[in-house]
Amino acid sequence: MDAAEYLDLLLKALLLAGVYAAMAVGMTVVYGVMKIVNLAHAGFLMLGAYFALELFQHFHIDPIFGAVLALPVFFLFGMAVHWLLVRWLPKSDTPTLASLLLMFGFWLVLQNIGYAAWGNEDQSILTPLTLSSVHIGETISISKVNLVVFAAAVFCMIVLQIVFHRSWFGRSMRALIQNPYAAQIVGVDDQRTSRMTFGLGTAFAGFAGALLGMLYSFAPDFGTRPPFLLRSFVIIVLGGLESVSGVALGAVVLAILETFSTMIPFPWYWHGWKWHYLPPSYQTVVPFALLVVVLVIMPKGLAGLFNRKWKAA
């Protein structure tokens, strides 16, 4: 492989990172404030994909615009789910078994609603953008849909950073992330902030689901097939669980490792020392291995590692 081909792969890895970041950011927001590992995230992704499909099929609304429409709809839906279910969970600084079970159960409910509403057939959204690419020279090709998803992911990150740092709601969220008890003492309404946070997390999940619907075929078990939920979890662990910029970093690291894991030779002893490549069938091992390594070596993720370095400096 020549340099242009490696560059092509690097660009594809960055675009894949955009996909990963878009799907993981909603989960991070919910975990950061509420300490809930939102297993129903996969269900919200699935609903987002079907939301875009329905708008596309019945009203001929482009899925990109459908994804934007998903933001307010899923924000309200998330707030309703919080009001109905999540607010009854016992408060805790760490994820509780009750929250895991509740969200897992809710995910199963969403999945079965999906089966009842849309059946079990794989669905796809085919637009003129789906198969078109930008070609640079003979080697580099960039999928236009992936570019759109990447841009949307960057947009999400910027919006979240602005919300986090420039708004009352963002300051309340950050206060709850740092110290929920102190935040309440100084007047932060934790129920209201949690409800809006859950709405925000769900909105980003719906938004990401609508975008992912343009990239993959989907059925009500979307999220487990392809295994987006696992990847989202790896990314937020890698990113330090509570950091939006950490999510971006985690997504880039995971995407690059997955893409290049099969391209980089490593020495291995088999009838003498030789250079070997990781077979592509082991590519899915990468997220699992990364999860174990991060949990053992840097439990606060990459963001925690960099914070330590900066503080030391």
Next chain:
Amino acid sequence: MRTKSHFIGTYFHRRILLALLLLAGVVFSSVSAVAVAADDTITIGVVLPTTGSESKPGQYQKEGIELAIKQINDAGGIMVKSKGKKFKINEIFYDDGTDSKKSASLVERAMSSDNAIAVLGGYSTALGTAESVMADRYKTPWITTGAGATAIFGKGYQYAFGSLSPVALIGTTSAEFLGYLIDQGKLKKGLKVAMVVENTDHGTDYINGFNEWANKHAGYFQVVMNEKFELGATDFSSILQRVKSSHADVFLSDAHLPDYITMHRQYLQNGLHHQMISYGARGPESAARQALGAGTDYIFAGIWWSNKLPYPQAKKFAEDYKAFTGHDVDSWYAAPAYDGMRILAQAIEAAGSLDKTAIRDALKKVELKESVLPGQKLKFAANGQAEYPFVITQNKPDNKVDIVFPKDAATGEPVAPIPNK
């Protein structure tokens, strides 16, 4: 004067009485069902995925089996000589949710608790492999209608049968088809082939089958790439980059439907083009054509059945299936399931008894004539697996599909090499 507590007591007594009556009704009806089952029907277990990732093929296979059961029952049932009368089939269906552990335990339940005299099911190699261990354990005939990997039938099981021809034959038939195109002068000898298959027994069998033909016919192919990928992958960039770098003439893959859609979408986005492309047994599925439109044109597939087969019984099956389910039989999944049930019925009749070992022995000998499958005959080989030829289909523009190989079953000419748009 009635007190409040008396009223509550009466209320609860009524509720309990009602519950007991309902319970008695349920028990009575269950006992009646068992009694009827014991007298007039024989129980056949069916375990297939109708939810989860394999739900679509599982549903089609269920419909194929149920159509056969309906036709057998409408004709009066299966004649069992030792009992001197006909028995109708009582189907017990379980959805395994595409979970191999659940699949195996449900087959076990059908064979033990439900006392099914035979079990059908096991769509996809992974689920079929999990189920296969139960057949000999419970000495109950088991016919997989959706698992074609040879590994299942190489373990010496005596009660395991399969109505799918071996997956290796897809590879062999694909190689034979490409060889035929070379002989026709449509492709050049010494074709460089890149193979990317799923990391399952299915994928391994495909490669073995292709290599078997290629090794016997030296000079036709040169395999320049041979890689495997994991099921449910999200990104195929690196593997497709290697395909590109291999400068292959032909791209052959063996994949399940979701991976076929994802991989081929990325293939098209990367601007790749080969003289011929195949995804093993995938190609003509409507879900893929909906997802990728004209991008799936000219893909060829080695499949177990096609609704284009020119046999009268295959056409009648397609009509009956549509009348039964309300939708067209647009894929191969239902046909091997339909014939799996029909050959089981024939074996029970040939055994002349409801003894499971006698049915197993009969299954080893019977031949289903007027089979809807290619070759028009269904028979199990010594290892329990059916062996009949595959047909090669090729997608054509405007959602058309033609059988292009073998020549005597062809409904259209193969397009080779694929035009570069």
